[in-house]
Amino acid sequence: MENTLAYSQAQDQADILKDFRHRFHLPKRENGKPWLYFTGNSLGLQPKSAEVYLSEEMQKWAELGVEGHFRGDFPWLDYHKHFKPALAYLTGSNENEVTPMGSLSANLHFLLASFYKPQGRRNKILLEAHAFPSDQYVLETQARFHQLDPNVVVIELMPRPGEHTLRTEDIVQKINELGEDLALVMLGGVNYYTGQVFDIQAITQAAHQVGAYAGFDLAHAIGNVPLALHTWEVDFAAWCSYKYLNSSPGGIGGIYVHQKHHPHNQMPRLAGWWGYEEATRFKMQKGFKPITDVDAWQLSNVPILLLAVHRASLEIFMEAKMENLRAKSKKLTAFLAFVIQDIAHKTDYPIEILTPANPAERGCQLSLWVVKSGKKLFQLLQEAGVMADWREPDVIRVAPVPLYNTFEEVYVFGEALQKGIARL
Ligand SMILES: Cc1ncc(COP(=O)(O)O)c(C=O)c1O
The missing domain is CATH 3.90.1150.10 (Aspartate Aminotransferase, domain 1)
Known part of the structure; x- marks a missing residue:
């Protein structure tokens, strides 16, 4: 060079x-x-096609009103399903393991309702020190929600003295040390402060070996580094789309849940009607019946205008590869x-x-x-x-x-x- x-x-x-x-x-x-714009890790730029897709939906809303749920090329009822191929591609998952929904911090709470189930001594969560503050608050309040002391159950792993980033061997060693006390490892796929990419596969494997779940906040990873969540057997993940995915400030988030967890319909979850079995959803009956894939974690019908912008950006990713x-x-x-x-x-x-x-x-x-x-x-x-x-x-x-x-x-x-x- x-x-x-x-x-x-x-x-x-x-x-x-x-x-x-x-x-x-x-x-x-x-x-x-x-500008020399070097902040795509904070807010990605606006694709020119975003306005086109956005106006299409605005027009549909103006012209069709509620009928937009059922008519046109992308009826709103199933609009979110069109995103599965691109999200599966970007995360290295199967289409039934990913869905666009909600926002990152909120999604982490919804996923933790399923994946953080402290039982007896198995109640610890391992997190990298200096994780993004929202992740810290999510875990702190999850601990309190379960009547546990976050200062005791949330373990923050520091780099070695004089070093700025974590070594995989130290993460694995800490996981092994915590052993049967460990309920969950939750790290950023890429740390927001240092830009360090974690070895998601090795960390997940180590967590599983001691009987813990492994989940990742992919805010800084998706659209930035290659991912293979399914093959790596990651249990769950969540991300936002406004950084590398260029899908507007505060844009739609997304989640991944490995398919091995899908048949477990008895998994604890905080549910909403968009996670309900599709064939009978509109019968509006009592008693929650979850969809049998990741969509079970959906709560609300999707914000079409945010998704329209997301669509513009994901198409560019699929083209660029x-x-x-x-x-x-x-x-x-x-x-x-x-x-x-x-x-x-x-x-x-x-x-x-x-x-x-x-x-x-x-x-x-x-x-x-x-x-x-x-x-x-x-x-x-x-x-x-x-x-x-x-x-x-x-x-x-x-x-x-x-x-x-x-x-x-x-x-x-x-x-x-x-x-x-x-x-x-
Ligand atoms: C790593 C990480 N986690 C969580 C968040 C919070 O995201 P949100 O405000 O979409 O919940 C951010 C936001 O920048 C982030 O960078």
Whole structure:
């Protein structure tokens, strides 16, 4: 690699995904130039086709009213079912194991109603330290809901002293140590702060060996790294769609439940009518009869307008294909790391990349630890047109996304970084 404009432009020329950038609205600065948008890990960009799909549903609503549930190409009654192939593709699952629904934190609670069943000494939950706060609150209040003390039952695993990320061997060892006390392992598939990709398969296997369930928050993983939830035998997972999946702020979430849990209709759950056996749902009878697949976990009829936007983005993913996105992402992230290290070296400014250097253990995001006037540096980057994000106390997260970011943007980011450091 070379930290030069010519090298970056040559990479863009050779990029088979380069045209996908034009399928998105690129947010612009006051001077009319597009931002160097490196926050697709926080909020993905708007696909231009989203408005088209959204207006189709608005029009259907205007013209058909309630009849829209039954008429048109995508009747609302079954609208969510059209998403199963793409969600199965992105998560590496079977279609009967995934469904779009609700929102991430709420979905985690609904899934935990089934998968966190503390019994006697088997009541512990293993979580990574510094998990996204919502996950911490979800688990804290789940413990309280079961009249347990979260300080006792929620075990947060810290990296080794002097390290920023967790080693798989340490996670597995902790699982084995907890043994029969462990009810559940729940981690982020990719940690939001460090960008570390966890070894979901190894962790799931270890959890199962001690008789615990394994579930994952895939907010930062879906659409970012390849997943094979079914083969890895993950018990459950949930995600949001507004990050790498570009499906609007607060957009529709989604869930996965391994099919081995589907026939267990006696599983405890918090139910709603959209999880009820379809053939008799509209008889409106007493007594909940669950659908026999993941749809049993659905509660409410689906928000069609959010799904319309989701549809636009998922179609783009199906076209671009995860293997192409992942291949570009590895190169783009490696180039970003190279540029940052080159500039840190040239300027003698201390930047440590917290995200693992091993490409298998990271996705699009690099988390930069900037202890020397980091906030000021972040502001200087912003003034230079870089949209990244700041995480207290001293981390800048930068996420080049293969669907719409370019190698040239990474090069220009490097220039802005060098100028920013010079001004500090
Ligand atoms: C890892 C992770 N978990 C949970 C959440 C909370 O998501 P929601 O507000 O959609 O419930 C987020 C939001 O950014 C997140 O990044």
